Amino acid sequence: VPGRLSEVYPPFVCLPAIGDSYKVFEYSMTEAILGAGGLQQTGPPVAVALPVARSVTATSVNLDWTPTTRCTTGIGTALCDAQKYQVQSRVTHDSSDFPVIGSNFSAMRETSEPRIVFEGLSAMSSYEVRVRAKTALNEAYGAWSESAFVKLTDSPPLLVATVVDFPVSMYNDRILLNWTAEANPKQSDRFY
Secondary structure, eight states: TTTTOOOSSSSSSOOOTTTOOOOOOOOOOOOOOOOOGGGGOOOOOOOOOOEEEEEEEOOOOEEEOOOOOOOEEEEEEEEEEEEEEEEEEEEEEOOOOOOOOTTTOOOOEEESSEEEEESSOOOOOOEEEEEEEEEEEEEOOOOOOOOOEEEOOOOSSSSSOOOOOOOOOOOOOOOOOOOOOOTTTTTTTTTO
């Protein structure tokens, strides 16, 4: 009808008359499925961004990640807010840097913030860590993030070097130091 905006969907028939003018606009359709209270229902969140280790100690790692703001829908994604995150880890290398074959992911730890301090880990070991999210309106969790890999530090050596008296030396630009320490192969190279 001339002078009036009409929506038509394919297939459609247009029967113009002499003197009628038409404008054709690009049209896109989005889908919103509303639940109770008018809240948009979506699928689970998209995969969480790669977690980043902000600090590492002998037995813990402080991880954070960008909060998830997109969820899947039937035709793409929509805005949403993640309410809960699950974090898992598994050992990839032991404290001697030997690969751990057949290591399974640990029980999941949960947080409502996009960060967690992952504790109770083994010193000098390497870990693979991953995260996934869910919203308050959907029971399903989204896909796991890409894995982050973290190498834990070591505790300071428990051994203390005992320095003996300095002997008189014939060199004036160096001294010779001797010490004794208990044999511990993991820490014997920690004296500098």
